[in-house]
Amino acid sequence: MGFEMIILAIMVPLFLVFIWMIFAYNSLQKGRIKVENSWGQINVQLKIRSDLVPNLVNIVSGYAKHEQETLTKVIQARNNFLTAKNARESH
Numbered sequence: 022m023g024f025e026m027i028i029l030a031i032m033v034p035l036f037l038v039f040i041w042m043i044f045a046y047n048s049l050q051k052g053r054i055k056v057e058n059s060w061g062q063i064n065v066q067l068k069i070r071s072d073l074v075p076n077l078v079n080i081v082s083g084y085a086k087h088e089q090e091t092l093t094k095v096i097q098a099r100n101n102f103l104t105a106k107n108a109r110e111s112h
């Protein structure tokens with residue numbers, strides 16, 4: 022009876038450690054999968070962002086053209102005003 026108790030005293034902790042190792046491994050695998058999914062989400066967001074950059078460039082280019090036209094008209098109007106001899110010529 023003493024020998025069986027010693028074996029049981031050794032086997033129970035070993036079994037508990039084995040069970041703990043299984044749960045720890047599964048937990049680590051879940052964490053690894055979450056990290057991989059998170060990186061995948063980041064890659065998707067970066068792809069969407071890179072797809073939107075050309076649209077932003079087009080918008081800025083259009084606005085720059087509009088600003089250039091406006092600036093040209095303002096300069097032309099100022100020059101007309103400065104070279105005018107009376108109020109009627111300044112228009």
